[in-house]
Amino acid sequence: MVLPGPRARGLVAAARAAQGRRVGSAEGSPRGDPASRRAALYVHWPYCEKRCSYCNFNKYVARGGVDEAALRRCLVTEAHTLLALGGVHRVDSVFFGGGTPSLASPHTVAALLEAVAQVAHLPADSEVTLEVNPTSAPGSRLAEFGAAGVNRLSIGLQSLDDAELQLLGRTHSARDALRTLAAARRLFPGRVSVDLMLGLPGQQLGPWLGQLRELLRHCDDHLSLYQLSLERGTALFAQVQRGAVPAPDPELAAEMYAEGRALLRTAGFRQYEVSNFARRGALSTHNWTYWQCGQYLGVGPGAHGRFVPHGAGCHTREARIQTLEPDNWMREVIQFGHGTRKRVPLDELELLEEVLAMGLRTDVGITHQHWRQFESQLTLWDVFGASEEVKRLQEQGLLLLDHRGLRCSWEGLAVLDSLLLTLLPRLQEVWWQRSPPPVPGG
Known part of the structure:
Protein backbone atom coordinates (compact mmCIF):
# COMPACT_ATOMS: atom_id res chain seq x y z
CA MET A 1 0.00 0.00 0.00
CA VAL A 2 1.45 3.37 -0.94
CA LEU A 3 0.58 6.82 0.28
CA PRO A 4 -2.17 8.32 -1.90
CA GLY A 5 -1.19 11.45 -3.77
CA PRO A 6 -3.62 13.82 -2.00
CA ARG A 7 -2.51 12.62 1.44
CA ALA A 8 1.16 13.01 0.55
CA ARG A 9 0.50 16.50 -0.76
CA GLY A 10 -1.43 17.28 2.42
CA LEU A 11 1.52 16.30 4.58
CA VAL A 12 3.85 18.34 2.40
CA ALA A 13 1.53 21.35 2.79
CA ALA A 14 1.32 20.83 6.55
CA ALA A 15 5.09 20.74 6.83
CA ARG A 16 5.37 23.90 4.75
CA ALA A 17 2.76 25.63 6.91
CA ALA A 18 4.81 24.92 9.99
CA GLN A 19 7.81 26.80 8.66
CA GLY A 20 8.77 29.15 11.38
CA ARG A 21 10.64 32.21 12.28
CA ARG A 22 12.96 29.99 14.96
CA VAL A 23 18.81 25.32 18.34
CA GLY A 24 19.38 24.81 21.65
CA SER A 25 20.18 21.14 21.21
CA ALA A 26 20.95 20.04 17.69
CA GLU A 27 19.00 16.87 18.26
CA GLY A 28 16.02 18.50 19.94
CA TYR A 290 7.97 21.89 15.72
CA TRP A 291 10.55 20.56 13.28
CA GLN A 292 11.75 17.92 15.74
CA CYS A 293 8.16 16.84 16.48
CA GLY A 294 8.41 17.81 20.12
CA GLN A 295 5.30 18.54 22.15
CA TYR A 296 3.71 21.96 21.96
CA LEU A 297 0.54 23.40 23.45
CA GLY A 298 -1.61 25.87 21.54
CA VAL A 299 -3.44 28.45 23.67
CA GLY A 300 -5.92 30.97 22.27
CA PRO A 301 -8.53 31.11 19.48
CA GLY A 302 -7.59 28.81 16.61
CA ALA A 303 -4.26 27.75 18.11
CA HIS A 304 -2.87 24.33 17.20
CA GLY A 305 -1.10 21.88 19.50
CA ARG A 306 0.50 18.43 19.53
CA PHE A 307 0.81 16.66 22.89
CA VAL A 308 -0.11 13.59 24.90
CA PRO A 309 -3.00 14.39 27.29
CA HIS A 310 -1.67 12.41 30.26
CA GLY A 311 -4.13 14.12 32.55
CA ALA A 312 -6.98 12.38 30.75
CA GLY A 313 -5.33 8.96 31.10
CA CYS A 314 -4.30 8.97 27.43
CA HIS A 315 -0.97 7.71 26.08
CA THR A 316 -1.42 8.75 22.45
CA ARG A 317 -0.31 12.08 21.03
CA GLU A 318 -3.17 14.22 19.76
CA ALA A 319 -3.39 17.04 17.25
CA ARG A 320 -5.59 19.71 18.79
CA ILE A 321 -7.24 22.81 17.37
CA GLN A 322 -8.87 25.43 19.54
CA THR A 323 -12.18 27.07 18.62
CA LEU A 324 -11.56 29.74 15.99
CA GLU A 325 -13.87 32.66 16.77
CA PRO A 326 -12.73 34.59 19.88
CA ASP A 327 -16.12 35.12 21.55
CA ASN A 328 -17.11 31.47 21.11
CA TRP A 329 -13.69 30.38 22.33
CA MET A 330 -14.02 32.53 25.45
CA ARG A 331 -17.44 31.08 26.26
CA GLU A 332 -16.01 27.55 26.02
CA VAL A 333 -13.00 28.41 28.18
CA ILE A 334 -15.27 29.90 30.84
CA GLN A 335 -17.47 26.79 30.76
CA PHE A 336 -14.91 23.99 30.34
CA GLY A 337 -11.53 25.50 31.19
CA HIS A 338 -10.34 25.26 27.59
CA GLY A 339 -11.68 25.85 24.09
CA THR A 340 -10.48 22.74 22.25
CA ARG A 341 -12.76 22.27 19.26
CA LYS A 342 -11.06 19.30 17.57
CA ARG A 343 -8.95 16.39 18.83
CA VAL A 344 -7.33 13.96 16.41
CA PRO A 345 -5.31 11.03 17.85
CA LEU A 346 -2.17 10.35 15.83
CA ASP A 347 -1.31 6.71 15.19
CA GLU A 348 2.29 5.52 14.99
CA LEU A 349 2.53 5.85 11.22
CA GLU A 350 1.04 9.34 11.19
CA LEU A 351 3.57 10.43 13.79
CA LEU A 352 6.45 8.97 11.75
CA GLU A 353 5.18 10.78 8.67
CA GLU A 354 5.36 14.02 10.62
CA VAL A 355 8.85 13.21 11.91
CA LEU A 356 9.96 12.70 8.30
CA ALA A 357 8.22 15.70 6.75
CA MET A 358 9.20 18.10 9.50
CA GLY A 359 12.72 16.85 10.22
CA LEU A 360 13.83 17.06 6.60
CA ARG A 361 13.06 20.78 6.63
CA THR A 362 16.25 21.30 8.65
CA ASP A 363 19.88 21.05 7.60
CA VAL A 364 20.41 18.49 10.38
CA GLY A 365 17.67 16.28 8.95
CA ILE A 366 16.72 13.18 10.92
CA THR A 367 19.52 11.51 12.86
CA HIS A 368 19.33 7.80 13.65
CA GLN A 369 19.12 8.67 17.35
CA HIS A 370 16.19 11.03 16.79
CA TRP A 371 14.33 8.50 14.63
CA ARG A 372 14.70 5.84 17.34
CA GLN A 373 12.89 8.11 19.79
CA PHE A 374 9.76 7.56 17.70
CA GLU A 375 10.39 4.12 16.10
CA SER A 376 12.52 1.47 17.79
CA GLN A 377 12.02 -1.38 15.29
CA LEU A 378 12.27 0.05 11.77
CA THR A 379 15.50 1.96 11.23
CA LEU A 380 16.06 4.63 8.59
CA TRP A 381 18.16 2.04 6.73
CA ASP A 382 15.24 -0.43 6.87
CA VAL A 383 12.85 2.11 5.39
CA PHE A 384 14.99 3.87 2.80
CA GLY A 385 18.20 1.89 2.35
CA ALA A 386 16.92 -0.53 -0.33
CA SER A 387 14.75 1.93 -2.26
CA GLU A 388 15.90 2.47 -5.85
CA GLU A 389 14.11 5.83 -5.94
CA VAL A 390 15.96 6.97 -2.82
CA LYS A 391 19.25 5.78 -4.33
CA ARG A 392 18.55 7.88 -7.42
CA LEU A 393 17.91 10.93 -5.24
CA GLN A 394 21.27 10.31 -3.57
CA GLU A 395 23.00 9.92 -6.93
CA GLN A 396 21.46 13.23 -8.02
CA GLY A 397 23.01 14.87 -4.98
CA LEU A 398 19.66 15.82 -3.42
CA LEU A 399 19.53 13.44 -0.46
CA LEU A 400 22.01 11.88 1.97
CA LEU A 401 21.56 8.65 3.92
CA ASP A 402 24.64 7.75 5.95
CA HIS A 403 25.93 7.08 9.47
CA ARG A 404 24.49 10.42 10.64
CA GLY A 405 20.96 9.79 9.37
CA LEU A 406 18.75 11.09 6.56
CA ARG A 407 18.96 14.68 5.37
CA CYS A 408 18.69 16.90 2.34
CA SER A 409 21.73 18.35 0.65
CA TRP A 410 21.97 22.11 0.07
CA GLU A 411 20.39 21.56 -3.35
CA GLY A 412 17.81 19.16 -1.92
CA LEU A 413 16.45 21.64 0.62
CA ALA A 414 15.31 23.84 -2.25
CA VAL A 415 13.15 21.03 -3.71
CA LEU A 416 12.05 19.33 -0.48
CA ASP A 417 8.38 19.15 -1.47
CA SER A 418 9.18 16.96 -4.49
CA LEU A 419 11.46 14.73 -2.39
CA LEU A 420 8.70 14.13 0.16
CA LEU A 421 6.39 12.90 -2.58
CA THR A 422 8.87 10.03 -2.98
CA LEU A 423 9.86 9.50 0.65
CA LEU A 424 6.43 9.55 2.31
CA PRO A 425 4.98 6.76 0.10
CA ARG A 426 8.12 4.69 0.71
CA LEU A 427 7.68 5.02 4.48
CA GLN A 428 4.08 3.88 4.34
CA GLU A 429 4.84 1.02 1.97
CA VAL A 430 7.50 -0.41 4.30
CA TRP A 431 5.28 0.17 7.32
CA TRP A 432 2.39 -1.82 5.88
CA GLN A 433 4.69 -4.59 4.68
CA ARG A 434 5.73 -5.06 8.29
CA SER A 435 2.25 -4.59 9.76
CA PRO A 436 -0.42 -5.19 7.13
CA PRO A 437 -3.75 -3.51 7.88
CA PRO A 438 -6.60 -5.73 9.07
CA VAL A 439 -8.69 -7.30 6.32
CA PRO A 440 -12.33 -6.10 6.44
CA GLY A 441 -14.45 -8.93 7.82
CA GLY A 442 -11.33 -10.92 8.77
Whole structure:
Protein backbone atom coordinates (compact mmCIF):
# COMPACT_ATOMS: atom_id res chain seq x y z
CA MET A 1 0.00 0.00 0.00
CA VAL A 2 1.45 3.37 -0.94
CA LEU A 3 0.58 6.82 0.28
CA PRO A 4 -2.17 8.32 -1.90
CA GLY A 5 -1.19 11.45 -3.77
CA PRO A 6 -3.62 13.82 -2.00
CA ARG A 7 -2.51 12.62 1.44
CA ALA A 8 1.16 13.01 0.55
CA ARG A 9 0.50 16.50 -0.76
CA GLY A 10 -1.43 17.28 2.42
CA LEU A 11 1.52 16.30 4.58
CA VAL A 12 3.85 18.34 2.40
CA ALA A 13 1.53 21.35 2.79
CA ALA A 14 1.32 20.83 6.55
CA ALA A 15 5.09 20.74 6.83
CA ARG A 16 5.37 23.90 4.75
CA ALA A 17 2.76 25.63 6.91
CA ALA A 18 4.81 24.92 9.99
CA GLN A 19 7.81 26.80 8.66
CA GLY A 20 8.77 29.15 11.38
CA ARG A 21 10.64 32.21 12.28
CA ARG A 22 12.96 29.99 14.96
CA VAL A 23 18.81 25.32 18.34
CA GLY A 24 19.38 24.81 21.65
CA SER A 25 20.18 21.14 21.21
CA ALA A 26 20.95 20.04 17.69
CA GLU A 27 19.00 16.87 18.26
CA GLY A 28 16.02 18.50 19.94
CA SER A 29 16.59 15.79 22.55
CA PRO A 30 15.49 15.90 26.18
CA ARG A 31 17.87 17.59 28.63
CA GLY A 32 17.00 15.94 31.91
CA ASP A 33 13.20 15.73 31.90
CA PRO A 34 11.37 12.99 30.02
CA ALA A 35 10.33 14.35 26.63
CA SER A 36 6.69 13.58 27.41
CA ARG A 37 6.78 16.09 30.28
CA ARG A 38 8.29 18.96 28.29
CA ALA A 39 6.59 21.25 25.82
CA ALA A 40 6.74 24.52 23.98
CA LEU A 41 3.83 26.94 24.33
CA TYR A 42 2.22 28.94 21.53
CA VAL A 43 -0.15 31.77 22.52
CA HIS A 44 -2.43 33.18 19.82
CA TRP A 45 -3.51 36.82 19.93
CA PRO A 46 -6.33 36.91 17.34
CA TYR A 47 -6.67 40.64 16.63
CA CYS A 48 -5.14 42.95 14.04
CA GLU A 49 -5.52 46.61 13.12
CA LYS A 50 -6.52 45.52 9.62
CA ARG A 51 -6.39 42.37 7.52
CA CYS A 52 -3.52 42.21 5.04
CA SER A 53 -4.46 41.45 1.46
CA TYR A 54 -2.66 38.08 1.38
CA CYS A 55 -3.55 36.79 4.85
CA ASN A 56 -5.89 33.88 5.56
CA PHE A 57 -4.78 33.27 9.16
CA ASN A 58 -7.27 33.13 12.01
CA LYS A 59 -7.35 36.84 12.84
CA TYR A 60 -10.00 39.48 13.40
CA VAL A 61 -10.37 43.24 13.29
CA ALA A 62 -12.24 44.25 16.44
CA ARG A 63 -14.42 47.17 15.36
CA GLY A 64 -15.83 47.76 18.82
CA GLY A 65 -12.58 47.30 20.70
CA VAL A 66 -11.20 44.33 22.61
CA ASP A 67 -12.08 43.38 26.18
CA GLU A 68 -8.46 42.55 26.90
CA ALA A 69 -8.99 41.82 30.59
CA ALA A 70 -11.55 39.11 29.74
CA LEU A 71 -9.37 37.71 26.96
CA ARG A 72 -6.36 37.66 29.27
CA ARG A 73 -8.27 35.75 31.95
CA CYS A 74 -9.29 33.14 29.39
CA LEU A 75 -5.76 32.78 28.02
CA VAL A 76 -4.46 32.23 31.55
CA THR A 77 -7.22 29.71 32.31
CA GLU A 78 -6.62 27.73 29.13
CA ALA A 79 -2.86 27.72 29.67
CA HIS A 80 -3.33 26.29 33.16
CA THR A 81 -5.79 23.68 31.89
CA LEU A 82 -3.68 22.43 28.98
CA LEU A 83 -0.44 22.40 30.96
CA ALA A 84 -2.14 20.24 33.59
CA LEU A 85 -3.80 18.05 30.97
CA GLY A 86 -0.47 17.49 29.24
CA GLY A 87 1.28 16.78 32.54
CA VAL A 88 3.87 19.35 31.48
CA HIS A 89 6.66 19.86 34.02
CA ARG A 90 8.85 22.16 31.95
CA VAL A 91 8.16 24.77 29.27
CA ASP A 92 11.19 25.35 27.05
CA SER A 93 9.88 28.26 24.98
CA VAL A 94 6.89 30.57 24.60
CA PHE A 95 5.84 32.18 21.32
CA PHE A 96 3.24 34.97 21.15
CA GLY A 97 1.84 34.94 17.62
CA GLY A 98 -1.22 36.14 15.83
CA GLY A 99 -2.82 38.25 14.70
CA THR A 100 -0.71 41.09 15.97
CA PRO A 101 0.32 40.25 19.54
CA SER A 102 2.25 43.53 19.82
CA LEU A 103 -1.24 45.12 20.03
CA ALA A 104 -1.74 43.34 23.36
CA SER A 105 -0.61 45.07 26.52
CA PRO A 106 2.69 44.03 28.14
CA HIS A 107 0.57 43.18 31.18
CA THR A 108 -1.11 40.39 29.21
CA VAL A 109 2.27 38.93 28.23
CA ALA A 110 3.48 39.10 31.83
CA ALA A 111 0.27 37.44 33.08
CA LEU A 112 0.68 34.52 30.67
CA LEU A 113 4.30 33.97 31.63
CA GLU A 114 3.38 34.10 35.31
CA ALA A 115 0.58 31.58 34.68
CA VAL A 116 3.07 29.19 33.10
CA ALA A 117 5.57 29.62 35.94
CA GLN A 118 2.87 28.81 38.50
CA VAL A 119 2.34 25.26 37.20
CA ALA A 120 5.54 24.35 35.33
CA HIS A 121 9.24 25.13 35.33
CA LEU A 122 9.95 28.05 32.99
CA PRO A 123 13.76 28.44 32.99
CA ALA A 124 15.05 31.97 33.24
CA ASP A 125 16.78 31.61 29.88
CA SER A 126 13.75 30.22 28.05
CA GLU A 127 13.15 31.81 24.66
CA VAL A 128 10.10 34.09 24.80
CA THR A 129 9.27 35.48 21.36
CA LEU A 130 6.79 38.19 20.42
CA GLU A 131 5.65 38.80 16.85
CA VAL A 132 5.75 42.52 16.08
CA ASN A 133 4.31 44.76 13.38
CA PRO A 134 6.33 47.97 12.90
CA THR A 135 3.44 50.39 13.39
CA SER A 136 2.23 48.75 16.60
CA ALA A 137 5.52 48.70 18.46
CA PRO A 138 7.47 51.93 19.03
CA GLY A 139 10.68 51.63 21.02
CA SER A 140 9.10 52.54 24.36
CA ARG A 141 6.50 49.80 23.96
CA LEU A 142 9.15 47.26 23.00
CA ALA A 143 11.00 48.11 26.21
CA GLU A 144 7.80 47.41 28.18
CA PHE A 145 7.48 44.00 26.52
CA GLY A 146 11.07 43.30 27.49
CA ALA A 147 10.28 44.16 31.09
CA ALA A 148 7.27 41.81 30.89
CA GLY A 149 9.53 38.86 30.00
CA VAL A 150 9.92 38.93 26.20
CA ASN A 151 13.52 38.32 25.15
CA ARG A 152 13.16 37.82 21.39
CA LEU A 153 11.27 39.66 18.63
CA SER A 154 10.03 38.53 15.23
CA ILE A 155 9.30 41.54 13.02
CA GLY A 156 6.86 41.25 10.11
CA LEU A 157 8.82 43.54 7.85
CA GLN A 158 7.85 41.68 4.59
CA SER A 159 9.28 44.24 2.13
CA LEU A 160 11.43 47.38 1.88
CA ASP A 161 9.43 48.67 -1.07
CA ASP A 162 6.50 50.95 -0.19
CA ALA A 163 4.52 49.98 -3.30
CA GLU A 164 4.82 46.29 -2.39
CA LEU A 165 3.83 47.01 1.20
CA GLN A 166 0.73 48.81 -0.09
CA LEU A 167 -0.10 45.86 -2.34
CA LEU A 168 0.19 43.54 0.66
CA GLY A 169 -2.10 45.77 2.72
CA ARG A 170 0.54 46.46 5.35
CA THR A 171 0.07 49.47 7.61
CA HIS A 172 3.76 50.42 7.76
CA SER A 173 6.27 51.93 5.34
CA ALA A 174 9.82 50.75 4.69
CA ARG A 175 11.02 53.65 6.85
CA ASP A 176 8.75 52.54 9.71
CA ALA A 177 10.13 49.01 9.41
CA LEU A 178 13.77 50.07 9.59
CA ARG A 179 13.06 52.42 12.50
CA THR A 180 11.38 49.60 14.46
CA LEU A 181 14.18 47.20 13.55
CA ALA A 182 16.81 49.63 14.84
CA ALA A 183 14.95 50.11 18.13
CA ALA A 184 14.47 46.35 18.50
CA ARG A 185 18.19 45.65 17.98
CA ARG A 186 19.12 48.19 20.64
CA LEU A 187 16.80 46.56 23.16
CA PHE A 188 17.25 42.88 22.16
CA PRO A 189 20.73 42.62 20.61
CA GLY A 190 21.24 39.34 18.77
CA ARG A 191 17.61 38.36 19.41
CA VAL A 192 15.69 39.99 16.55
CA SER A 193 14.32 38.14 13.52
CA VAL A 194 12.85 39.71 10.40
CA ASP A 195 10.62 38.31 7.65
CA LEU A 196 11.06 39.11 3.96
CA MET A 197 8.61 37.94 1.30
CA LEU A 198 9.38 36.90 -2.27
CA GLY A 199 7.35 35.98 -5.32
CA LEU A 200 4.95 38.92 -5.13
CA PRO A 201 2.91 39.96 -8.21
CA GLY A 202 5.11 42.05 -10.49
CA GLN A 203 8.22 41.57 -8.36
CA GLN A 204 11.54 41.29 -10.21
CA LEU A 205 14.75 39.54 -9.23
CA GLY A 206 17.17 42.48 -9.32
CA PRO A 207 15.16 44.92 -7.19
CA TRP A 208 14.29 42.18 -4.70
CA LEU A 209 17.94 41.22 -4.28
CA GLY A 210 18.58 44.93 -3.74
CA GLN A 211 16.07 44.86 -0.88
CA LEU A 212 17.79 41.83 0.64
CA ARG A 213 21.21 43.49 0.42
CA GLU A 214 19.78 46.62 2.04
CA LEU A 215 18.21 44.55 4.79
CA LEU A 216 21.55 42.87 5.48
CA ARG A 217 22.91 46.33 6.32
CA HIS A 218 20.31 46.72 9.07
CA CYS A 219 19.23 43.27 10.27
CA ASP A 220 20.29 41.22 13.24
CA ASP A 221 21.33 37.55 13.14
CA HIS A 222 18.09 35.83 12.08
CA LEU A 223 16.15 36.23 8.85
CA SER A 224 13.27 34.32 7.25
CA LEU A 225 12.43 34.21 3.54
CA TYR A 226 8.83 33.38 2.72
CA GLN A 227 7.34 32.88 -0.71
CA LEU A 228 3.91 34.43 -1.16
CA SER A 229 1.15 31.83 -1.17
CA LEU A 230 -2.01 33.05 -2.89
CA GLU A 231 -4.88 31.84 -0.73
CA ARG A 232 -8.45 31.64 -1.92
CA GLY A 233 -10.68 34.08 -0.06
CA THR A 234 -8.03 36.77 0.34
CA ALA A 235 -8.19 40.20 -1.29
CA LEU A 236 -4.96 39.62 -3.20
CA PHE A 237 -6.25 36.34 -4.62
CA ALA A 238 -9.33 38.19 -5.89
CA GLN A 239 -7.16 40.91 -7.45
CA VAL A 240 -5.14 38.33 -9.34
CA GLN A 241 -8.27 36.45 -10.40
CA ARG A 242 -9.83 39.51 -12.00
CA GLY A 243 -6.54 40.59 -13.60
CA ALA A 244 -6.03 43.71 -11.53
CA VAL A 245 -2.50 42.58 -10.70
CA PRO A 246 -0.34 39.98 -12.49
CA ALA A 247 -0.18 36.44 -11.18
CA PRO A 248 3.06 35.58 -9.37
CA ASP A 249 5.61 33.77 -11.53
CA PRO A 250 6.62 30.51 -9.75
CA GLU A 251 9.80 30.10 -11.83
CA LEU A 252 10.88 33.62 -10.98
CA ALA A 253 10.08 32.98 -7.30
CA ALA A 254 12.27 29.86 -7.39
CA GLU A 255 15.11 31.93 -8.88
CA MET A 256 14.66 34.60 -6.20
CA TYR A 257 14.82 31.95 -3.49
CA ALA A 258 17.94 30.37 -4.98
CA GLU A 259 19.72 33.72 -5.34
CA GLY A 260 18.57 34.88 -1.91
CA ARG A 261 19.81 31.81 -0.04
CA ALA A 262 23.14 32.01 -1.85
CA LEU A 263 23.49 35.68 -0.89
CA LEU A 264 22.71 34.89 2.73
CA ARG A 265 25.23 32.07 2.80
CA THR A 266 27.89 34.45 1.51
CA ALA A 267 26.90 36.87 4.30
CA GLY A 268 27.63 34.20 6.91
CA PHE A 269 24.10 32.91 7.51
CA ARG A 270 23.44 29.22 8.01
CA GLN A 271 20.27 27.96 6.35
CA TYR A 272 19.17 25.77 9.22
CA GLU A 273 15.63 25.29 7.86
CA VAL A 274 13.97 25.68 4.48
CA SER A 275 12.91 29.29 5.14
CA ASN A 276 15.11 30.27 8.08
CA PHE A 277 18.65 31.61 8.22
CA ALA A 278 20.81 32.45 11.21
CA ARG A 279 24.37 33.44 12.07
CA ARG A 280 26.30 33.52 15.34
CA GLY A 281 24.11 30.74 16.72
CA ALA A 282 20.88 32.80 16.71
CA LEU A 283 18.65 29.83 15.85
CA SER A 284 15.18 29.70 17.36
CA THR A 285 14.46 27.05 19.97
CA HIS A 286 10.68 27.38 19.67
CA ASN A 287 10.15 26.41 16.05
CA TRP A 288 12.89 23.82 16.37
CA THR A 289 10.43 22.01 18.63
CA TYR A 290 7.97 21.89 15.72
CA TRP A 291 10.55 20.56 13.28
CA GLN A 292 11.75 17.92 15.74
CA CYS A 293 8.16 16.84 16.48
CA GLY A 294 8.41 17.81 20.12
CA GLN A 295 5.30 18.54 22.15
CA TYR A 296 3.71 21.96 21.96
CA LEU A 297 0.54 23.40 23.45
CA GLY A 298 -1.61 25.87 21.54
CA VAL A 299 -3.44 28.45 23.67
CA GLY A 300 -5.92 30.97 22.27
CA PRO A 301 -8.53 31.11 19.48
CA GLY A 302 -7.59 28.81 16.61
CA ALA A 303 -4.26 27.75 18.11
CA HIS A 304 -2.87 24.33 17.20
CA GLY A 305 -1.10 21.88 19.50
CA ARG A 306 0.50 18.43 19.53
CA PHE A 307 0.81 16.66 22.89
CA VAL A 308 -0.11 13.59 24.90
CA PRO A 309 -3.00 14.39 27.29
CA HIS A 310 -1.67 12.41 30.26
CA GLY A 311 -4.13 14.12 32.55
CA ALA A 312 -6.98 12.38 30.75
CA GLY A 313 -5.33 8.96 31.10
CA CYS A 314 -4.30 8.97 27.43
CA HIS A 315 -0.97 7.71 26.08
CA THR A 316 -1.42 8.75 22.45
CA ARG A 317 -0.31 12.08 21.03
CA GLU A 318 -3.17 14.22 19.76
CA ALA A 319 -3.39 17.04 17.25
CA ARG A 320 -5.59 19.71 18.79
CA ILE A 321 -7.24 22.81 17.37
CA GLN A 322 -8.87 25.43 19.54
CA THR A 323 -12.18 27.07 18.62
CA LEU A 324 -11.56 29.74 15.99
CA GLU A 325 -13.87 32.66 16.77
CA PRO A 326 -12.73 34.59 19.88
CA ASP A 327 -16.12 35.12 21.55
CA ASN A 328 -17.11 31.47 21.11
CA TRP A 329 -13.69 30.38 22.33
CA MET A 330 -14.02 32.53 25.45
CA ARG A 331 -17.44 31.08 26.26
CA GLU A 332 -16.01 27.55 26.02
CA VAL A 333 -13.00 28.41 28.18
CA ILE A 334 -15.27 29.90 30.84
CA GLN A 335 -17.47 26.79 30.76
CA PHE A 336 -14.91 23.99 30.34
CA GLY A 337 -11.53 25.50 31.19
CA HIS A 338 -10.34 25.26 27.59
CA GLY A 339 -11.68 25.85 24.09
CA THR A 340 -10.48 22.74 22.25
CA ARG A 341 -12.76 22.27 19.26
CA LYS A 342 -11.06 19.30 17.57
CA ARG A 343 -8.95 16.39 18.83
CA VAL A 344 -7.33 13.96 16.41
CA PRO A 345 -5.31 11.03 17.85
CA LEU A 346 -2.17 10.35 15.83
CA ASP A 347 -1.31 6.71 15.19
CA GLU A 348 2.29 5.52 14.99
CA LEU A 349 2.53 5.85 11.22
CA GLU A 350 1.04 9.34 11.19
CA LEU A 351 3.57 10.43 13.79
CA LEU A 352 6.45 8.97 11.75
CA GLU A 353 5.18 10.78 8.67
CA GLU A 354 5.36 14.02 10.62
CA VAL A 355 8.85 13.21 11.91
CA LEU A 356 9.96 12.70 8.30
CA ALA A 357 8.22 15.70 6.75
CA MET A 358 9.20 18.10 9.50
CA GLY A 359 12.72 16.85 10.22
CA LEU A 360 13.83 17.06 6.60
CA ARG A 361 13.06 20.78 6.63
CA THR A 362 16.25 21.30 8.65
CA ASP A 363 19.88 21.05 7.60
CA VAL A 364 20.41 18.49 10.38
CA GLY A 365 17.67 16.28 8.95
CA ILE A 366 16.72 13.18 10.92
CA THR A 367 19.52 11.51 12.86
CA HIS A 368 19.33 7.80 13.65
CA GLN A 369 19.12 8.67 17.35
CA HIS A 370 16.19 11.03 16.79
CA TRP A 371 14.33 8.50 14.63
CA ARG A 372 14.70 5.84 17.34
CA GLN A 373 12.89 8.11 19.79
CA PHE A 374 9.76 7.56 17.70
CA GLU A 375 10.39 4.12 16.10
CA SER A 376 12.52 1.47 17.79
CA GLN A 377 12.02 -1.38 15.29
CA LEU A 378 12.27 0.05 11.77
CA THR A 379 15.50 1.96 11.23
CA LEU A 380 16.06 4.63 8.59
CA TRP A 381 18.16 2.04 6.73
CA ASP A 382 15.24 -0.43 6.87
CA VAL A 383 12.85 2.11 5.39
CA PHE A 384 14.99 3.87 2.80
CA GLY A 385 18.20 1.89 2.35
CA ALA A 386 16.92 -0.53 -0.33
CA SER A 387 14.75 1.93 -2.26
CA GLU A 388 15.90 2.47 -5.85
CA GLU A 389 14.11 5.83 -5.94
CA VAL A 390 15.96 6.97 -2.82
CA LYS A 391 19.25 5.78 -4.33
CA ARG A 392 18.55 7.88 -7.42
CA LEU A 393 17.91 10.93 -5.24
CA GLN A 394 21.27 10.31 -3.57
CA GLU A 395 23.00 9.92 -6.93
CA GLN A 396 21.46 13.23 -8.02
CA GLY A 397 23.01 14.87 -4.98
CA LEU A 398 19.66 15.82 -3.42
CA LEU A 399 19.53 13.44 -0.46
CA LEU A 400 22.01 11.88 1.97
CA LEU A 401 21.56 8.65 3.92
CA ASP A 402 24.64 7.75 5.95
CA HIS A 403 25.93 7.08 9.47
CA ARG A 404 24.49 10.42 10.64
CA GLY A 405 20.96 9.79 9.37
CA LEU A 406 18.75 11.09 6.56
CA ARG A 407 18.96 14.68 5.37
CA CYS A 408 18.69 16.90 2.34
CA SER A 409 21.73 18.35 0.65
CA TRP A 410 21.97 22.11 0.07
CA GLU A 411 20.39 21.56 -3.35
CA GLY A 412 17.81 19.16 -1.92
CA LEU A 413 16.45 21.64 0.62
CA ALA A 414 15.31 23.84 -2.25
CA VAL A 415 13.15 21.03 -3.71
CA LEU A 416 12.05 19.33 -0.48
CA ASP A 417 8.38 19.15 -1.47
CA SER A 418 9.18 16.96 -4.49
CA LEU A 419 11.46 14.73 -2.39
CA LEU A 420 8.70 14.13 0.16
CA LEU A 421 6.39 12.90 -2.58
CA THR A 422 8.87 10.03 -2.98
CA LEU A 423 9.86 9.50 0.65
CA LEU A 424 6.43 9.55 2.31
CA PRO A 425 4.98 6.76 0.10
CA ARG A 426 8.12 4.69 0.71
CA LEU A 427 7.68 5.02 4.48
CA GLN A 428 4.08 3.88 4.34
CA GLU A 429 4.84 1.02 1.97
CA VAL A 430 7.50 -0.41 4.30
CA TRP A 431 5.28 0.17 7.32
CA TRP A 432 2.39 -1.82 5.88
CA GLN A 433 4.69 -4.59 4.68
CA ARG A 434 5.73 -5.06 8.29
CA SER A 435 2.25 -4.59 9.76
CA PRO A 436 -0.42 -5.19 7.13
CA PRO A 437 -3.75 -3.51 7.88
CA PRO A 438 -6.60 -5.73 9.07
CA VAL A 439 -8.69 -7.30 6.32
CA PRO A 440 -12.33 -6.10 6.44
CA GLY A 441 -14.45 -8.93 7.82
CA GLY A 442 -11.33 -10.92 8.77
